[in-house]
Amino acid sequence: MTLSKTADALFQPFNGGNLELSNRIVMAPMTRTFSPKGVPGAEVAAYYRRRAENAVGLIITEGTVINHPAAASDHNVPHFYGEEALKGWEHVVREVHAAGGKIAPQIWHTGTARTREKFPESDAAPVGPSGLNLMGQPVSEPLTKEEIHGIIQAYADAASDAKRIGFDAVEIHGAHAYLIDQFFWGVTNKRTDEYGGDLVGRTRFAVEVIEAVRKAVGPEFPIIFRFSQWKPVDYSAKLAHTPEELKNFLEPLSAAGVDIFHASTRRFWEPEFEGSDLNLAGWTRKxxxxxxxTVGSVGLDSDFMSMFTEGKGSQTAGIGEIIERLERNEFDLVAVGRALLGDPAWAAKIRDGRTEELEVFTREALGTLS
Structure with missing residues (x-):
């Protein structure tokens, strides 16, 4: 595979959505459980610095939980609140900036994805718009409006802290059937008040989160919003079945203050709707x-879940199609996940045409901070 000419598109500067980057490669957010008691340490800082040193234009961190008793689904995912955790993140920012990179935290509430079994010592029950899990089964009481307003404020506080300690942007996690997506999805949102109803009505919680974040960070600080159609229990699920439905869904979020949309798909090459080869990021931009x-198995020959459903590893794959789509302005930035987990120097090797040196991603990479 020769990339000396065509890979140039990935390494053009980006200036948009209040964000300036040296190139178009983004490190995708990937949950890492290496922050004991929610505090990211020196190993986490070094992990992100290695990617910044190797030509990643923007790092979006693993999901970091906001200050709410039921936000986390694992003890060792990092917090984005509290003096000790924020000092840890401040060190991460310094390391990434020293290596010439830029970084945004992904702020997150897992909603009813939290299970009581993992937190036997806690009285905090999972929470969701209607208290339903991803199968539509009741696991707790529906959130009250007072509780909703408190969670919205926790998102705003996290974003304010991100700006204060030197991050370059913030990403709100609204995908993959976590709390915000549970408000979007009809299976988990049966509310009949202003936070429920049709698809547009179900965007209200997210709109209020975005508006609160925008108020907290001011007009110039970049806000990225990640969303998905698919859910972990249903890969074929769709919030929007047509471009018109997608437009109706996106317009309130865009108007609320999103600068950049991060459209999560399992395979970037799959068209989102019949009659067009545009993927979800392409339609969102249009x-x-x-x-x-865009995101989804970039640089690999299989999607993430194939490792678990089919026992497959992931070999390196060509990036010609992602470059062609980028060159025709289908989307603006390309998020790379597992390829960067398996090889911290993936971006630099692509830039320099050293594709024969690319390291293969294996499941073992999930167990390390290499």
């Missing part, structure tokens, strides 16, 4: 006019 990030 419908909103906002910059978008």
């Amino acid at each position: 419908l909103t006019g906002k910059p978008t990030i």
